[in-house]
Amino acid sequence: MVVIGGGLVGLTTALELCRHGVDVLLVEKHAVTSPQPKARRFGFRSMEVFRSLGLAGTVRDAARDLAGHDRFAAGETLATSELQPMWGGAPIEPSPELVGPEPPSLVAQDVLEPVLAAAAADAGAEVHFGFAVTGVAPDAHGVTVETAEGPVRARYVVAADGARSPVREALGVTRSGPGAVGAPAVNVYFRADLAPLVADRPFNLCTVAGGAFASVDGRHRWVFMTSAGRQDWPAVLRSAIGAPVPDLEVLSVLDWCPEVRVADRFRVGRVLLAGDAAHVMPPWAAAGANTGIADAHNLGWKLAAVLRGEASDALLDSYDAERRPTAAFVADQSVRRSSARGVPDQEMAHPFVLSAESIAYPEGAFVRDDDREEPVTAFAPTGRAGVRVPHRWLDDARTTSTLDLAGPGWATDVDGGERVLLRPDGVVAWRGADPDGPERHRRELLAARALPGGSRDRRGCRDGDP
Missing domain, CATH: 3.30.9.10 (D-Amino Acid Oxidase, subunit A, domain 2)
Incomplete structure (x- = not known):
């Protein structure tokens, strides 16, 4: 598995893949991590990702100057x-x-990236800076990554190579959006x-x-x-x-x-775009960096399941189905907040909805089993399928959260008499009363039948199934 790009998103992707037992080669054209502070605010969801990687304390230690x-x-x-x-x-x-x-935590990007790079190397990733990629050629069986040192063969490639992504350009992926917004x-x-x-x-x-x-x-x-x-x-x-x-x-x-541009495809065969390569947006509250870290969290377990032979390759289609509309939504909200001048905006999301990315996926690797709506202008998570599971402490000492139940594997919880199936990224995959539901739906989602999903649950059947 090859990750192109050694910034926040590429490094987090490598860490996620290592956590799931995938061998990773990360290559970055620059000789060192970013010398610029750039992103500095990492929200609830990003810190939850770092927590799942065992790095929340390390990140907070790096953030001590801005505490x-x-x-x-x-x-x-x-x-x-x-x-x-x-x-x-x-x-x-x-x-x-x-x-x-x-x-959330305040830590400058030029401080955080070396921490993530060291953690990725410690986790077993092969990390190479000053390693330029000159081309990628996906085919039916893998991807040939051309470099100055010679070709590298991989089953899949994640391109996290920045807003000007040479990989995205080489693959001919167009972008949509208003462009400059300031x-x-x-x-x-x-x-x-x-x-x-x-x-x-x-x-x-x-x-x-x-x-x-x-x-x-x-x-x-x-x-x-x-x-x-x-x-x-x-x-x-x-x-x-x-x-x-x-x-x-x-x-x-x-x-x-400041500009808004979202790639029209996040997947081209065996190449997947993440971070700024997939979406650029105004820097309100480091929206682009936080969205990119969530991209990595979403993609890591799916790639690992496919590479292990546990899931169909079609499961990766849910990455585009879930992350592309999320990026477009966050980009729009970033524009609204960056341009707000005290004028009421009825469509402005609650800041915690954005920071925790408590945003409903319209379709993807989950089974929509009810009509409950996830609020946006208020932070009042409902726990519906296709959304990050609401946080609640599971012990008096407040050491274990519902968000700790899943990852690196799937998990089942009980909420008010209903069984709740959690994906490895903490997103609710299904909920219902059927005692056999969690395992049956897990198998179906990994098989990626009729994905992208989000269809109604007819005791386990997707729309169009017999």
Whole structure:
């Protein structure tokens, strides 16, 4: 199994595959992990994925510099800014402790990626940086991955090679979406000891006249986000800071433009797209990174089941059926939240729905057995099939969650007299009273009969079955 791309999503994919016992070769064209902070906020669902990999504590240790930096600040300059009330001063329900077993975490991408790379190598993945892929050629039996060092043969390939994905382009996969959804912007990554200036107001983001500051480590490393254009960046930064900063050093300047583009196919034969290769969206709350990590969680167990001969190759069609509409939904919500200016939006999802990715799959590897609807504008998970199982603690010590039941295998739980079949990724696959239902439906889903699914349950028969 080959994973192309050594960023957050490629590394998480490799970890997921290793967890399921798959031999993995990961190749990344760059010599090192990302030197840019980029994504920094990892939500409930991403932390649940890291928890399932045994890495939640390791990630939190890497995030220690930004512990407590979850507030927002605003002012004319950084020096005159003030912390703002959480959630805009309005109460938010439910309490975050009820959403998931792992709270969100702030950790810069350039800090997290080396942690994941080391963990992948420790888990048994063969990880190669500075290893360029020059082409991929899928056929009926596998994929030939062309590299400067020679061809590599794999049964399947996951392309997590970024927004400009050469693999996606080579396969001719088109993308849909509005494209640019905002003006060109720039991230100015700089170093300066600002801790004395902001010691009394630790923040995640601070909006000022002309831009916004993001904390990278809460003391020396920062990003200033503003409109694009060549400027005297040290002068711009000192003006926005509003105080003398003798040690300021600009480390890099990264131009970007907020856009929405979702691949029209997430699967081309034996090649599957994940992360930015499959979807790009505005960076609100690191939406793209979190969605990509969930891609890896969804795909890992399916690939492993197929490679072990436990599942039909058609099971992989459910990856596109589930993840493509989810990416489109999250991208739309990211645009709404990035452009919100206090104007009510009746279609804006509850922030916990997005952070926990408590979003119903319209179809896929599950059996829809009732008409209950999963709310979007409020976080009130129903436990219906095709959605992440709602979190609840199963012991008084609060060490085991319902989300811990599944993975790396399937699991069965009981909820109010109903049996609940959980997939290895913690998504509800079926629920009902039939005592033989869990095993029967597990076999049917692995066989991928009539997938993508989501059809009504007629005591185990899918639409169109005799």
